[in-house]
Amino acid sequence: xxxxxxxxxxxxxxxxxxxxxxxxxxxxxxxxxxxxxxxxxxxxxxxxxxxxxxxxxxxxxxxxxxxxxxxxxxxxxxxxxxxxxxxxxxxxxxxxxxxxxxxxxxxxxxxxxxxxxxxxxxxxxxxxxxxxxxxxxxxxxxxxxxxxxxxxxxxxxxxxxxxxxxxxxxxxxxxxxxxxxxxxxxxxxxxxxxxxxxxxxxxxxxxxxxxxxxxxxxxxxxxxxxxxxxxxxxxxxxxxxxxxxxxxxxxxxxxxxxxxxxxxxxxxxxxxxxxxxxxxxxxxxxxxxxxxxxxxxxxxxxxxxx
Amino acid sequence: xxxxxxxxxxxxxxxxxxxxxxxxxxxxxxxxxxxxxxxxxxxxxxxxxxxxxxxxxxxxxxxxxxxxxxxxxxxxxxxxxxxxxxxxxxxxxxxxxxxxxxxxxxxxxxxxxxxxxxxxxxxxxxxxxxxxxxxxxxxxxxxxxxxxxxxxxxxxxxxxxxxxxxxxxxxxxxxxxxxxxxxxxxxxxxxxxxxxxxxxxxxxxxxxxxxxxxx
Numbered sequence: 001x002x003x004x005x006x007x008x009x010x011x012x013x014x015x016x017x018x019x020x021x022x023x024x025x026x027x028x029x030x031x032x033x034x035x036x037x038x039x040x041x042x043x044x045x046x047x048x049x050x051x052x053x054x055x056x057x058x059x060x061x062x063x064x065x066x067x068x069x070x071x072x073x074x075x076x077x078x079x080x081x082x083x084x085x086x087x088x089x090x091x092x093x094x095x096x097x098x099x100x101x102x103x104x105x106x107x108x109x110x111x112x113x114x115x116x117x118x119x120x121x122x123x124x125x126x127x128x129x130x131x132x133x134x135x136x137x138x139x140x141x142x143x144x145x146x147x148x149x150x151x152x153x154x155x156x157x158x159x160x161x162x163x164x165x166x167x168x169x170x171x172x173x174x175x176x177x178x179x180x181x182x183x184x185x186x187x188x189x190x191x192x193x194x195x196x197x198x199x200x201x202x203x204x205x206x207x208x209x210x211x212x213x214x215x216x217x218x219x220x221x222x223x224x225x226x227x228x229x230x231x232x233x234x235x236x237x238x239x240x241x242x243x244x245x246x247x248x249x250x251x252x253x254x255x256x257x258x259x260x261x262x263x264x265x266x267x268x269x270x271x272x273x274x275x276x277x278x279x280x281x282x283x284x285x286x287x288x289x290x291x292x293x294x295x296x297x298x299x300x301x302x303x304x305x306x
Numbered sequence: 307x308x309x310x311x312x313x314x315x316x317x318x319x320x321x322x323x324x325x326x327x328x329x330x331x332x333x334x335x336x337x338x339x340x341x342x343x344x345x346x347x348x349x350x351x352x353x354x355x356x357x358x359x360x361x362x363x364x365x366x367x368x369x370x371x372x373x374x375x376x377x378x379x380x381x382x383x384x385x386x387x388x389x390x391x392x393x394x395x396x397x398x399x400x401x402x403x404x405x406x407x408x409x410x411x412x413x414x415x416x417x418x419x420x421x422x423x424x425x426x427x428x429x430x431x432x433x434x435x436x437x438x439x440x441x442x443x444x445x446x447x448x449x450x451x452x453x454x455x456x457x458x459x460x461x462x463x464x465x466x467x468x469x470x471x472x473x474x475x476x477x478x479x480x481x482x483x484x485x486x487x488x489x490x491x492x493x494x495x496x497x498x499x500x501x502x503x504x505x506x507x508x509x510x511x512x513x514x515x516x517x518x519x520x521x
Contacts, residue, residue: 013465014424021423024446024486028356028388031320050365052320052358087415088358089447111420111447134421268319268365269341 061165097123130154144182145201162225167289230266254284321357354390416450
């Protein structure tokens with residue numbers, strides 16, 4: 001039986017681009033893996049492996065690092081091809097503060113915009129005013145203050161930055177521990193100390209109050225930057241993040257399809273060591289990686305954004 | 307039946323699991339995460355949450371959950387929201403069905419991409435006698451319900467008549483996400499379906515009653 005419209009059971013029209021709708025998509029990505037891809041073929045591999053979304057890029061962070069130069073928004077043609085290749089959500093990056101790149105990504109119709117420190121910042125003082133956009137934004141952070149500043153600007157999802165393109169998970173751990181630790185500290189504070197705390201971390205007071213009441217960020221919080229193995233993904237999940245971004249870690253490894261699938265399985269079963277052992281077998285070599293402690297200060301992408 | 311709160315499993319492979327758990331607790335039930343077949347033991351009902359249906363479907367397949375979930379749905383109440391509705395449907399378009407236990411047809415992402423995701427307010431008399439308070443329905447890259455046949459019937463529609471929720475006996479499907487709102491009337495409605503299913507008496511064992519199923 002095909003259903004015939006019968007009408008008039010609702011009383012208001014559709015509202016798009018509201019906070020609940022923008023934050024809601026991130027809620028539906030929880031427990032999942034978002035993978036960087038640079039071609040439609042890679043996007044299909046990611047979808048087949050079970051990625052919840054893909055990040056459409058011209059170069060993965062490891063190559064951005066290697067090539068140097070100014071890293072910008074990807075070619076809209078490439079982003080459209082990737083959108084056409086898969087049925088899962090497609091994200092794309094704009095430079096920090098580059099609201100015109102963001103407008104272009106909105107016009108293309110991507111599902112999420114990542115205002116990302118992986119690209120070269122376009123503005124050294126101001127991030128994009130994100131409330132104006134119908135498309136939701138995800139932004140990076142290293143601590144609670146940075147997370148709440150971005151949410152105050154309209155970010156509907158947060159990711160801890162880690163250090164992209166390194167394959168070294170140490171910064172991802174540092175940033176996740178810092179954000180989650182800041183929240184635990186906030187929860188122990190008496191009411192009268194909240195204004196001073198908000199001032200100290202440079203965050204809007206209302207969001208500080210909301211975070212304290214919720215015991216977590218008011219939006220979904222993924223980990224990013226250096227995750228290269230199933231164990232890395234499960235480590236971040238056990239620390240308490242809602243899901244993971246894997247950038248260079250998949251397509252810079254020996255067997256991307258296999259590694260992608262294993263990281264998806266490890267993220268779903270992050271607290272089951274037997275499953276983690278099984279999915280970690282015979283994956284071939286991970287990306288070679290760069291030890292973060294050897295990076296010069298100027299080479300650290302996480303320090304971009306404020 | 308043993309005493310204590312109703313135990314409702316939530317398929318916890320990926321997606322909006324914590325949100326359903328919160329709504330269930332507010333409605334007085336006890337949520338239980340289901341990641342492997344053995345986690346279904348002793349549950350009164352199950353929720354298939356929203357998330358990415360391709361991800362959830364693949365993980366369910368890889369970890370041997372599809373058949374146990376079908377057997378569970380043959381005898382106990384199951385509610386699918388968004389991606390969960392896709393899991394339940396017998397017809398999901400070009401791809402083969404995932405669980406294929408409910409007589410509904412759905413189309414993935416038929417409402418469009420994220421830019422088209424929306425909130426609206428629905429009057430759903432089914433969930434509450436004499437309901438006059440509209441229900442806030444959040445549609446996120448939502449699948450569309452395109453057909454209901456057999457015993458499945460539509461219980462909610464948009465203003466333009468588009469069907470967005472269906473019920474078939476103890477099976478419930480919604481294209482939208484009651485779990486991300488503060489309104490827990492849909493969860494209470496599901497708990498009512500569970501207690502009614504309990505009164506009519508659950509089958510002796512899941513295995514015995516699913517023997518006649520064609521899947």
